Amino acid sequence: MGYSSLSTGVIARIMHGEDVSKPVLQILAIKKINSNADSERYRILISDGKYFNSYAMLASQLNEMQHKGQLEEFTIVQLDKYVTSMVGKDGAGKRVLIISELTVLNPGADVKAKIGEPVTYENASKQDLAAKPAPPPVAAAKKEPAHNNNNNNNITMNSSMNAGMTHPISSLSPYQNKWVIKARVTSKTAIRTWSNARGEGKLFSMDLMDESGEIRATAFKEQCDKFYDLIQVDSVYFFSKCQLKPANKQYSQLDNAYEMTFTGETIVQLCEDADDGAIPDIKYNLVPISEVSGMENKAAVDTIGICKEVGELQSFVSRTTNKEFKKRDLTLVDMSNSAINLTLWGDDAVNFDGHVQPVILVKGTRINEFNGGKSLSLGGGSIMKINPDIPEAHKLRGWFDNGGGDNIANMVSARTGGGNFSTDWMTFKDARERNLGSGDKPDYFQCKAVVHIVKQENAFYRACPQTDCNKKVVDEGNDQYRCERCNALYPNFKYRLLVNMSIGDWTSNRWVTCFNEIGEQLLGHTSQEVGEALENDAAKAEQIFSSLNFTSHIFKLRCKNESYGDTTRNKLTVQSAAPINHKEYNKYLLKELKELTGIGSSN
DNA sequence: CCCCCCCC
Numbered sequence: 001m002g003y004s005s006l007s008t009g010v011i012a013r014i015m016h017g018e019d020v021s022k023p024v025l026q027i028l029a030i031k032k033i034n035s036n037a038d039s040e041r042y043r044i045l046i047s048d049g050k051y052f053n054s055y056a057m058l059a060s061q062l063n064e065m066q067h068k069g070q071l072e073e074f075t076i077v078q079l080d081k082y083v084t085s086m087v088g089k090d091g092a093g094k095r096v097l098i099i100s101e102l103t104v105l106n107p108g109a110d111v112k113a114k115i116g117e118p119v120t121y122e123n124a125s126k127q128d129l130a131a132k133p134a135p136p137p138v139a140a141a142k143k144e145p146a147h148n149n150n151n152n153n154n155i156t157m158n159s160s161m162n163a164g165m166t167h168p169i170s171s172l173s174p175y176q177n178k179w180v181i182k183a184r185v186t187s188k189t190a191i192r193t194w195s196n197a198r199g200e201g202k203l204f205s206m207d208l209m210d211e212s213g214e215i216r217a218t219a220f221k222e223q224c225d226k227f228y229d230l231i232q233v234d235s236v237y238f239f240s241k242c243q244l245k246p247a248n249k250q251y252s253q254l255d256n257a258y259e260m261t262f263t264g265e266t267i268v269q270l271c272e273d274a275d276d277g278a279i280p281d282i283k284y285n286l287v288p289i290s291e292v293s294g295m296e297n298k299a300a301v302d303t304i305g306i307c308k309e310v311g312e313l314q315s316f317v318s319r320t321t322n323k324e325f326k327k328r329d330l331t332l333v334d335m336s337n338s339a340i341n342l343t344l345w346g347d348d349a350v351n352f353d354g355h356v357q358p359v360i361l362v363k364g365t366r367i368n369e370f371n372g373g374k375s376l377s378l379g380g381g382s383i384m385k386i387n388p389d390i391p392e393a394h395k396l397r398g399w400f401d402n403g404g405g406d407n408i409a410n411m412v413s414a415r416t417g418g419g420n421f422s423t424d425w426m427t428f429k430d431a432r433e434r435n436l437g438s439g440d441k442p443d444y445f446q447c448k449a450v451v452h453i454v455k456q457e458n459a460f461y462r463a464c465p466q467t468d469c470n471k472k473v474v475d476e477g478n479d480q481y482r483c484e485r486c487n488a489l490y491p492n493f494k495y496r497l498l499v500n501m502s503i504g505d506w507t508s509n510r511w512v513t514c515f516n517e518i519g520e521q522l523l524g525h526t527s528q529e530v531g532e533a534l535e536n537d538a539a540k541a542e543q544i545f546s547s548l549n550f551t552s553h554i555f556k557l558r559c560k561n562e563s564y565g566d567t568t569r570n571k572l573t574v575q576s577a578a579p580i581n582h583k584e585y586n587k588y589l590l591k592e593l594k595e596l597t598g599i600g601s602s603n
Numbered sequence: 604c605c606c607c608c609c610c611c
Contacts, residue, residue, distance in 0.1 A: 192605075192606095192607080194604080194605060194607090196604095196605095198604065199604070200604095201604065202605095203604075203605055205605075205606090218604090218605070218606095219605055220605080221604080248605095248606070250606075251605080251606040252606085261604085314609090314610095315607050316608095316610075317609085318607070318608075318609055321607060321608095321609095323607060323608090325607080325608055325609060326608095327608070327609075343608080345607095345608050346608085370610095370611060371611075373611095377608070378608095379607095380605095380606075380607085380608090381606065415611080466606080467607070467608085468605090486608085579610095
């Protein structure tokens with residue numbers, strides 16, 4: 001037949017704790033695990049020709065192979081990396097096989113049939129088990145199946161650790177709290193403090209990973225102090241007795257429906273065992289810088305590049321939170337002959353030394369898009385390594401030191417769209433006569449206009465306090481505000497401006513809408529100040545609003561027909577309002593004059 | 604129990 005022969009009988013040995021190198025097995029079935037979790041998992045029925053195991057799972061990094069149809073029925077595979085692990089309550093636990101690396105030897109479509117008549121490994125004959133070399137004699141492992149009722153954390157922890165009976169991260173849920181995980185710390189935040197209506201405190205959080213998946217854990221207050229120094233990125237630890245709760249997907253890019261909180265009971269112990277090979281290293285899905293251009297805004301990016309340029313440390317106070325931030329922008333270049341900006345924050349920004357043009361490796365940076373350019377930001381949960389000792393880094397170093405980065409052609413962060421020069425000059429009369437805004441896409445034009453009336457009514461609304469969510473909140477009373485979009489209750493809100501005003505050029509007047517930022521710019525006050533004045537200080541509000549009357553600006557306007565029920569209205573939204581650049585404006589007027597009169601025209 | 608990262 002010419003197919004690889006299976007490692008007959010090996011499943012019984014593996015499931016009894018023997019470490020068998022690269023067993024060859026056949027997949028008999030594969031299905032998605034039904035769970036309400038957001039994460040995707042596959043369970044497989046796998047056979048060695050004599051025994052089968054239906055308690056086998058793919059680590060999530062192999063999901064891709066299933067998507068590509070490489071793990072169909074009857075496929076013969078070699079397990080390059082796997083681990084067995086306990087799932088379920090103490091005592092009723094089931095040992096599962098988790099496969100984290102495999103090689104397809106023969107596609108199922110070629111094999112076409114089940115090999116042998118496998119039975120469940122739980123019926124394995126004594127001689128199959130006797131064939132194995134003796135497992136390492138671990139005293140605690142012998143005691144382990146006794147399942148006494150002792151709730152002492154240390155005993156649970158120690159017996160689990162010694163017997164290799166740790167649980168996969170992907171099996172953790174709020175419904176089961178007797179577990180020990182063995183996980184690598186892939187990132188750790190700085191300690192941050194908070195103070196709000198619900199109290200104050202400090203915290204740090206970390207991301208943990210094992211062969212089955214990943215999860216975020218957060219330590220508050222006492223636990224923050226207790227564990228901060230112990231936890232080191234890249235080290236492997238045993239963790240137990242954390243509280244599990246649903247993850248808020250708005251803030252987490254990790255592939256887990258839950259997250260953990262440390263409690264007073266939580267135990268963390270460094271795993272100094274050299275044999276932590278089963279816990280994968282941090283995986284970098286490195287993307288060439290040139291490819292970031294084609295990726296979605298806010299997507300996560302792992303990449304590596306040379307820090308060709310480094311900006312100054314900058315400090316600013318956030319307008320929305322009044323907190324001070326420190327940042328530094330770097331320019332990374334790579335062999336795709338492209339450059340991109342990367343923003344560092346906080347201590348990363350303060351301590352960064354870019355003068356030696358180091359290699360920068362990042363994981364989980366976020367894309368920020370502005371006017372068609374894309375840049376990266378190293379946010380919470382992102383990882384940065386400076387001059388990492390990996391082959392890609394050495395390759396880049398050699399390339400750059402030989403002048404590779406001297407003529408970068410592709411500036412991924414360069415702004416292209418929203419061009420200032422492409423916006424046509426037009427009067428309101430022109431816009432009306434040309435039916436601007438009646439197409440599928442909005443039309444844009446610019447004009448010089450004077451502000452005639454600024455409406456104070458409904459010039460602000462109370463918005464969701466989340467940075468990227470500006471939805472109007474519902475006042476629930478008792479100083480509680482509900483955001484329907486975030487489906488969350490907040491003790492606070494932020495003011496957002498939505499200012500309607502009538503502006504006129506020499507042809508006619510139009511009502512236009514200014515959103516928050518332009519409203520702040522024109523009124524010369526923050527949305528917070530404007531909102532408070534409108535609510536509490538009518539005289540101040542009058543002063544703020546009247547100061548805008550009869551001022552002239554160059555308005556860039558978005559024009560679009562919008563339907564409300566059965567009526568359609570032509571809406572104008574202010575994109576920008578700039579002081580009049582007389583030189584530019586006169587250039588436009590002269591051009592108009594030439595076209596009207598033919599005087600000075602070259603034709 | 605946090606969940607902030609501005610601006611162009």
